[in-house]
Amino acid sequence: MTNTNLFNSVRLGDLDLRNRVVMAPLTRNRALPDGDAPHALNAEYYAQRAGAGLIISEASQISPEGKGYAWTPGIYSDAQVEGWRQVTDAVHANDGRIFIQLWHVGRVSHTSLQPNGQSPVAPSALAAETQTFDGTAFVPTSTPRALDTSEMARIVEEYRIAARNAKKAGFDGIELHAANGYLLDQFLRDGSNKRTDAYGGSVENRTRLLIEVLEALLEVWPAGRIGIRLSPFSHANGIDDSDPMATFAYVISKLNGFGLAYLHLVEGETGGTRELPEGASITALRALFDGTYMANNGYDRDLAVTAVESGSVDLVAFGRPFIANPDLVERLEQGSDLNEIDPATLYGGGAAGYTDYPTQKSKAAA
Numbered sequence: 001m002t003n004t005n006l007f008n009s010v011r012l013g014d015l016d017l018r019n020r021v022v023m024a025p026l027t028r029n030r031a032l033p034d035g036d037a038p039h040a041l042n043a044e045y046y047a048q049r050a051g052a053g054l055i056i057s058e059a060s061q062i063s064p065e066g067k068g069y070a071w072t073p074g075i076y077s078d079a080q081v082e083g084w085r086q087v088t089d090a091v092h093a094n095d096g097r098i099f100i101q102l103w104h105v106g107r108v109s110h111t112s113l114q115p116n117g118q119s120p121v122a123p124s125a126l127a128a129e130t131q132t133f134d135g136t137a138f139v140p141t142s143t144p145r146a147l148d149t150s151e152m153a154r155i156v157e158e159y160r161i162a163a164r165n166a167k168k169a170g171f172d173g174i175e176l177h178a179a180n181g182y183l184l185d186q187f188l189r190d191g192s193n194k195r196t197d198a199y200g201g202s203v204e205n206r207t208r209l210l211i212e213v214l215e216a217l218l219e220v221w222p223a224g225r226i227g228i229r230l231s232p233f234s235h236a237n238g239i240d241d242s243d244p245m246a247t248f249a250y251v252i253s254k255l256n257g258f259g260l261a262y263l264h265l266v267e268g269e270t271g272g273t274r275e276l277p278e279g280a281s282i283t284a285l286r287a288l289f290d291g292t293y294m295a296n297n298g299y300d301r302d303l304a305v306t307a308v309e310s311g312s313v314d315l316v317a318f319g320r321p322f323i324a325n326p327d328l329v330e331r332l333e334q335g336s337d338l339n340e341i342d343p344a345t346l347y348g349g350g351a352a353g354y355t356d357y358p359t360q361k362s363k364a365a366a
């Protein structure tokens with residue numbers, strides 16, 4: 001990457017992005033309640049935000065078992081592929097680019113959201129200290145059952161099928177969600193992974209599932225169309241590790257050599273402070289990765305412009321600002337005021353607080 005301006009076009013693998021501003025993956029719980037398929041409303045929402053250099057879709061479960069909240073979209077059924085096709089067509093019609101984020105929640109789920117009311121699955125039978133939304137209320141997550149070693153191949157296969165579906169649905173690429181305390185993160189961390197088989201114990205073993213999944217994805221997509229998201233110092237969904245620097249230094253070093261499109265890090269606590277625990281360093285972790293770096297968490301215009309100018313950050317993913325400002329890139333470029341976000345309409349519902357945030361232009365015309 002040669003120029004270092006947030007608003008200039010940039011090459012990502014074999015893709016040209018119109019700028020370095022990325023729409024972060026954002027859970028909005030607005031898929032069709034019967035079958036978890038995206039639909040026209042979601043297409044409108046993403047198309048409104050196609051000014052981003054790259055959109056990363058909301059997290060999308062790779063299987064019914066991978067679901068942890070009401071009304072999140074899936075990418076395992078034909079109806080879901082059809083629904084996502086509406087989204088990708090609408091984004092492409094506006095000259096945007098969109099990757100889908102592939103998700104398995106692991107233990108961050110509730111029996112009422114699982115097939116046949118079964119227990120969620122996890123590396124170990126330890127409940128997450130967090131809540132989920134079951135469609136009516138926030139409820140404590142259910143205690144999971146530990147996956148049997150013989151089931152790991154099935155999980156990997158489900159990621160592979162989801163990656164194929166993402167291609168059928170017309171996405172430009174995929175992002176592997178290995179952050180925020182979900183299944184792959186649960187395997188990486190010694191707080192949630194107490195396994196004694198080849199998938200637990202040493203950091204090499206805890207990283208095994210992630211690497212097997214990546215290898216499966218690489219059989220479907222070229223490396224330049226696959227990104228990965230990690231949140232090394234986050235405690236989202238009750239995740240913990242006794243030595244996150246050591247764990248993630250290993251994980252990130254292992255990612256080198258695959259030639260992935262990018263490494264995407266949540267810097268600090270997910271959606272919270274950017275401050276890091278003592279001994280932690282995003283800069284040191286970033287330096288271990290030899291490819292494109294996408295930064296996220298609490299960036300505003302100045303922080304983003306400076307980070308990109310410094311050369312240490314290649315792409316900046318904005319989350320909440322993109323919810324309230326469909327024309328975020330234009331506003332950032334012009335240094336304009338941003339719309340305020342309405343916290344009441346973040347999760348679930350219809351167009352209100354979803355597709356009705358005004359652009360500068362629509363505001364001026366009103």
Ligand code: 8OZ
Nearest residue numbers: 027059069179180236270
């Ligand atoms: C907010 C609410 C539900 C899920 C994440 C997929 O944190 C999520 C998520 C965020 O990665």
